Amino acid sequence: MIEKTANVHWEGPGKKGQGQISTETGALERYPYGFASRFEDDRRGTNPEEILAAAHAACFTMAFSFACDKAGFATSKVDTQALVRLTKEGEGFVIDRIALTLKAAVPGIDEASFQEIALAAKRECPLSKALASVAEISLQATLESAAP
Structure with a gap:
C-alpha cells in the first residue's frame, strides 16, 4: 500500500x-x-483543476509506458497533455471533461497496437479509475517516429 x-x-x-x-x-x-x-486569469497561483490535470497526465503517461514495456516495446519519448474542464452546474461547478493528448515515440510498434495500448492505459491508470464520475475522458493518441 x-x-x-x-x-x-x-x-x-x-x-x-x-x-x-x-x-x-x-x-x-x-x-x-x-x-x-x-x-480568473491570475497566473501567480495554481488551482485544483491544474493540479488534477498534472496528476492525470503523469499517471496516464506512466501507465502507457509500463504497458508498452509489458507488450515488448520500449518507449523513447512520451508527452501527455491533460485538459480539465470545470463548468457551472446549478449553484456549483462540476468537472465534466478531461481531454488527454498523447504524443509518443515507440520504436517498432504498429499503429493498431499503439492505439490499443494507449486506450488500455487510459482505462487502467489509477487516476482514470478514480475519476470515473467525470462524464467524458477522451484520448487523442499520436504515434511519432522514433529519432534515429
Whole structure:
C-alpha cells in the first residue's frame, strides 16, 4: 500500500481568501491558490483543476509506458497533455471533461497496437479509475517516429 499526502492552509473568506498547497515531497511548498487563480486569469497561483490535470497526465503517461514495456516495446519519448474542464452546474461547478493528448515515440510498434495500448492505459491508470464520475475522458493518441 502506498499513501501520499498534500496539505492546504486557507485564510480569509471565499473570493477574498487565499490558500497555500504543500505536498509531502516538497514539489509544492506553500504554493498559492485562490479565487483569481481558479476562476480568473491570475497566473501567480495554481488551482485544483491544474493540479488534477498534472496528476492525470503523469499517471496516464506512466501507465502507457509500463504497458508498452509489458507488450515488448520500449518507449523513447512520451508527452501527455491533460485538459480539465470545470463548468457551472446549478449553484456549483462540476468537472465534466478531461481531454488527454498523447504524443509518443515507440520504436517498432504498429499503429493498431499503439492505439490499443494507449486506450488500455487510459482505462487502467489509477487516476482514470478514480475519476470515473467525470462524464467524458477522451484520448487523442499520436504515434511519432522514433529519432534515429
